[in-house]
Amino acid sequence: MTETPAKPKPRPAPESLPYWQAAKEHRLALPKCEDCAQFWFPPSRTCPHCLSTNFSFQTVSGRGKVFSFVTFHRVYRPAFAGDVPYVVALVELEEGPRVLTNILGMSHEDVCCEMPVEVVFDDYDEDISVPKFRPLAG
Numbered sequence: 735m736t737e738t739p740a741k742p743k744p745r746p747a748p749e750s751l752p753y754w755q756a757a758k759e760h761r762l763a764l765p766k767c768e769d770c771a772q773f774w775f776p777p778s779r780t781c782p783h784c785l786s787t788n789f790s791f792q793t794v795s796g797r798g799k800v801f802s803f804v805t806f807h808r809v810y811r812p813a814f815a816g817d818v819p820y821v822v823a824l825v826e827l828e829e830g831p832r833v834l835t836n837i838l839g840m841s842h843e844d845v846c847c848e849m850p851v852e853v854v855f856d857d858y859d860e861d862i863s864v865p866k867f868r869p870l871a872g
C-alpha cells in the first residue's frame with residue numbers, strides 16, 4: 735500500500751492574509767473599495783475598478799450562484815485521487831465577484847449553472863480553511 739500524498743496547502747500571499755484569516759474563522763471576507771464601494775476577488779493591493787488603495791476587507795453573505803463549472807474525471811494529482819469526479823466552479827457572489835471553488839454536498843451530475851449556493855469551509859488544518867460551496871439550504 736502506498737500512502738496518499740497530502741493535498742497542497744494554500745500559502746497566503748501578503749495581500750490575501752485578511753481573506754485567509756477570515757476563512758479560518760469561517761467567514762468569507764473580500765476587499766471592498768472605500769472610494770467606489772465595489773468588492774473584488776482575488777485580493778490585490780489596489781482596487782481593479784478605480785485603482786484606489788483605500789479599501790478594507792468586509793464579511794460578505796457567502797451566497798451566490800454557479801456561473802460556470804467543469805467536472806474533473808481524471809486524476810492530475812495523486813492527492814486528489816479519492817475526490818474524482820469533482821466539480822471546479824466559478825461562483826458569482828451576491829456582492830458581484832466571481833470565485834473559483836469546488837461544489838460539495840451533491841452529486842457532480844446535479845450541478846448546474848444558476849444554481850444557488852452558499853459557502854462552507856473545508857478545514858485543511860488549524861491554520862487554513864478553504865472556502866468552498868454547497869447547494870443553498872432551503
Ligand SMILES: [Zn+2]
Nearest residue numbers: 767770781784
Ligand atoms: Zn475602487
